Amino acid sequence: MNGPQDVGGMMGFGPVVPEPEAVRFHADWEKRVLAVTLAASATGVWTIDAMRFSRESLPPAMYYGSSYYRIWLEALTNRLIAEGMVTAEEVAAGASREPARSVPRVLRAEAVGPALAAGTRYAREPSAPARFSVNEAVRMRVINLPTHTRLPRYVRGKVGTVERAHGVFVLPDTNAHGLGEDPQWLYTIRFGGTELWGVEADPTLSVSVDAWESYLEPVT
Amino acid sequence: MHNDHGHNHHRHDHHDRGSALSETELRVRALETLLVAKGYVDPAALEAIIETYETKIGPRNGARVVARAWNDPAYRDWLLRDATAAIAALGFGGRQGEHMVAVENTEAQHNLVVCTLCSCYPWPVLGLPPAWYKSPAYRSRAVIDPRGVLAEFGVSLPADRQIRVWDSTAETRYFVIPQRPPGSEGLDEAALADLVTRDSMIGAGVARQPAAAS
Numbered sequence: 001m002n003g004p005q006d007v008g009g010m011m012g013f014g015p016v017v018p019e020p021e022a023v024r025f026h027a028d029w030e031k032r033v034l035a036v037t038l039a040a041s042a043t044g045v046w047t048i049d050a051m052r053f054s055r056e057s058l059p060p061a062m063y064y065g066s067s068y069y070r071i072w073l074e075a076l077t078n079r080l081i082a083e084g085m086v087t088a089e090e091v092a093a094g095a096s097r098e099p100a101r102s103v104p105r106v107l108r109a110e111a112v113g114p115a116l117a118a119g120t121r122y123a124r125e126p127s128a129p130a131r132f133s134v135n136e137a138v139r140m141r142v143i144n145l146p147t148h149t150r151l152p153r154y155v156r157g158k159v160g161t162v163e164r165a166h167g168v169f170v171l172p173d174t175n176a177h178g179l180g181e182d183p184q185w186l187y188t189i190r191f192g193g194t195e196l197w198g199v200e201a202d203p204t205l206s207v208s209v210d211a212w213e214s215y216l217e218p219v220t
Numbered sequence: 221m222h223n224d225h226g227h228n229h230h231r232h233d234h235h236d237r238g239s240a241l242s243e244t245e246l247r248v249r250a251l252e253t254l255l256v257a258k259g260y261v262d263p264a265a266l267e268a269i270i271e272t273y274e275t276k277i278g279p280r281n282g283a284r285v286v287a288r289a290w291n292d293p294a295y296r297d298w299l300l301r302d303a304t305a306a307i308a309a310l311g312f313g314g315r316q317g318e319h320m321v322a323v324e325n326t327e328a329q330h331n332l333v334v335c336t337l338c339s340c341y342p343w344p345v346l347g348l349p350p351a352w353y354k355s356p357a358y359r360s361r362a363v364i365d366p367r368g369v370l371a372e373f374g375v376s377l378p379a380d381r382q383i384r385v386w387d388s389t390a391e392t393r394y395f396v397i398p399q400r401p402p403g404s405e406g407l408d409e410a411a412l413a414d415l416v417t418r419d420s421m422i423g424a425g426v427a428r429q430p431a432a433a434s
Contacts, residue, residue: 008336008387009364013357016372019350021418024274026351029248034273034348035266036252043260052338068339068354073248086254094250096257109264116272119314122391150389152336154363166319166392186390197364205383207363210390 004063005056008154030069044104049176053148054079124183126168137219148176151215160189184212279418282345287412290400317344324397329382332423333394334362340388342395396423403430
């Protein structure tokens with residue numbers, strides 16, 4: 001969706017504020033949000049893509065006015081309610097009023113280390129050869145859907161060059177919405193800065209995105 | 221909408237610290253209590269997650285990878301060819317680093333990593349992303365004005381240096397092998413790792429000079 005998350009090339013957010021490497025969190029509640037989000041996601045009720053869609057579905061004013069862990073909190077709350085795991089009344093009360101729904105699994109403390117070390121692999125076995133070749137010119141499709149996508153606005157319609165083929169990966173656009181994995185070839189597509197930003201752009205700049213095959217079309 | 225989002229985060233913090241229990245703190249506590257009561261979340265698992273990312277997984281992991289690459293040309297080649305396997309050989313991997321790609325800064329090209337769409341970041345080697353990496357200020361400008369962003373980190377590159385920005389739009393996770401600083405010849409890997417900053421592995425900084433290390 002053309003939501004608030006898609007900020008590449010926007011202006012007006014002010015300077016970047018570096019911070020020391022030792023800073024891990026800015027408040028204790030941020031740790032809780034991180035842990036609760038990871039543990040709740042480990043139930044397997046939703047995919048990582050679905051949670052990203054919950055975050056980018058927040059109203060733009062809320063998204064831009066919130067710190068990142070606050071965005072996580074809002075999105076997690078919305079997702080839990082949407083999945084029928086909690087009710088809004090329970091969230092407000094901080095207490096359980098209804099029976100829990102069944103979930104595929106619960107992450108126990110002793111499984112945290114192995115689960116984080118294993119991660120979740122998104123690569124799949126190819127069932128077809130890659131349609132595009134390294135060094136081939138491609139155009140990014142112009143797609144505007146209200147659903148999840150990882151095709152940023154700033155590259156849509158732009159011509160780039162295939163730099164790498166990574167293999168076949170789960171497609172977020174379907175995986176976010178319970179429509180299956182639809183695994184597709186994933187490529188790194190490189191664009192010249194002037195292709196993206198015009199002739200005034202820094203001539204030394206190039207930018208790449210990783211793009212699934214259905215985001216691309218041949219340049220004819 | 222606030223136009224100084226980079227400071228916005230800190231403003232929240234001050235607010236949160238300003239009262240005994242802020243609205244945010246109350247909401248987080250309530251949600252955690254609810255999820256535990258429902259049986260969806262094991263409270264001991266929460267502590268294990270926090271402990272992992274506070275004490276075990278952070279940018280010193282990545283610094284070890286870079287130091288090895290600086291010190292061992294065969295390892296560097298492996299890292300550039302199959303970063304996931306080369307990093308796993310040092311004991312790092314897993315969540316948000318399942319599909320790693322290492323890119324190398326040279327005299328010809330400087331690499332900078334961003335996620336314009338959210339906050340994708342190579343957790344096993346760099347830990348949790350810093351607040352600035354997740355800020356709209358960084359995410360919006362890294363792809364259109366990387367030299368301006370770098371200047372805010374005190375980094376100024378030659379005018380003819382190619383700037384390559386990697387927007388992490390998939391589950392591939394990028395990290396940067398910074399240039400080895402002059403004067404670091406003969407240092408062992410532990411001393412080399414001390415020169416490698418988190419920001420240098422994002423491309424937002426450069427490695428320390430040996431004199432400034434330790």
